[in-house]
Amino acid sequence: xxxxxxxxxxxxxxxxxxxxxxxxxxxxxxxxxxxxxxxxxxxxxxxxxxxxxxxxxxxxxxxxxxxxxxxxxxxxxxxxxxxxxxxxxxxxxxxxxxxxxxxxxxxxxxxxxxxxxxxxxxxxxxxxxxxxxxxxxxxxxxxxxxxxxxxxxxxxxxxxxxxxxxxxxxxxxxxxxxxxxxxxxxxxxxxxxxxxxxxxxxxxxxxxxxxxxxxxxxxxxxxxxxxxxxxxxxxxxxxxxxxxxxxxxxxxxxxxxxxxxxxxxxxxxxxxxxxxxxxxxxxxxxxxxxxxxxxxxxxx
Numbered sequence: 069x070x071x072x073x074x075x076x077x078x079x080x081x082x083x084x085x086x087x088x089x090x091x092x093x094x095x096x097x098x099x100x101x102x103x104x105x106x107x108x109x110x111x112x113x114x115x116x117x118x119x120x121x122x123x124x125x126x127x128x129x130x131x132x133x134x135x136x137x138x139x140x141x142x143x144x145x146x147x148x149x150x151x152x153x154x155x156x157x158x159x160x161x162x163x164x165x166x167x168x169x170x171x172x173x174x175x176x177x178x179x180x181x182x183x184x185x186x187x188x189x190x191x192x193x194x195x196x197x198x199x200x201x202x203x204x205x206x207x208x209x210x211x212x213x214x215x216x217x218x219x220x221x222x223x224x225x226x227x228x229x230x231x232x233x234x235x236x237x238x239x240x241x242x243x244x245x246x247x248x249x250x251x252x253x254x255x256x257x258x259x260x261x262x263x264x265x266x267x268x269x270x271x272x273x274x275x276x277x278x279x280x281x282x283x284x285x286x287x288x289x290x291x292x293x294x295x296x297x298x299x300x301x302x303x304x305x306x307x308x309x310x311x312x313x314x315x316x317x318x319x320x321x322x323x324x325x326x327x328x329x330x331x332x333x334x335x336x337x338x339x340x341x342x343x344x345x346x347x348x349x350x351x352x353x354x355x356x357x358x359x360x361x362x363x364x365x366x367x368x
Contacts (some may be wrong), residue, residue: 090347131361164213179210324351
């Protein structure tokens with residue numbers, strides 16, 4: 069990893085073709101800091117701004133080149149379940165501002181855009197137009213808050229992912245990254261909707277995403293397998309955000325078993341595969357990111 073010049077754009081940084089370090093889990097951090105089970109993470113942008121700002125600050129201080137906003141469920145379909153469907157723009161703008169305020173020179177903030185929880189008709193009841201509008205509304209809020217790019221993540225259906233990519237490309241001139249979640253079964257790696265890593269890489273790039281990859285659902289060892297298939301499928305930039313293992317219940321608490329040291333050693337394999345952006349998802353903490361940063365021998 070190399071330190072970029074302070075004025076370098078995210079697009080230019082990706083063109084260096086070195087390894088960029090992303091952040092860790094948002095939900096895990098917020099749960100450690102008071103988010104109740106079943107609570108609305110995006111509401112913390114209103115009620116607990118110092119915690120959200122502190123999260124970005126801790127990840128940047130741990131060595132992250134990229135930090136994601138607290139906006140994963142910031143679309144109107146998800147927010148209306150909590151009674152915030154009329155505050156989409158505000159919550160996403162605040163999510164961006166809370167991260168941007170702690171962004172050091174030469175580092176970047178990506179707007180996190182997760183699934184709507186709905187299916188596009190005819191499989192579901194939501195029209196493509198309504199889903200596209202939902203993503204556009206969310207992304208407009210993130211852009212107004214000053215993000216450097218958009219990270220569409222944890223997708224399982226290509227139809228939904230492509231609509232999010234379209235919204236991001238049509239409503240911003242920013243770098244767009246898109247990741248899907250794969251499960252490993254007897255026949256190999258597929259999303260819940262039957263999409264392979266190779267197909268995801270090809271179709272998401274064709275849809276206009278600048279970076280493709282995978283996040284969530286797996287610990288680092290399976291994610292290395294996903295990364296290998298993604299890299300074999302494309303020469304474009306690839307992103308991998310790994311869970312800290314598969315959660316287990318220990319003494320009544322949810323525990324992610326992969327330690328910072330365990331993950332850091334294996335993240336070297338991602339770099340060897342030519343993965344451009346590496347970081348954590350569920351269960352990863354600033355301590356994990358610091359361990360990875362140290363393993364690569366970078367100064368913070």
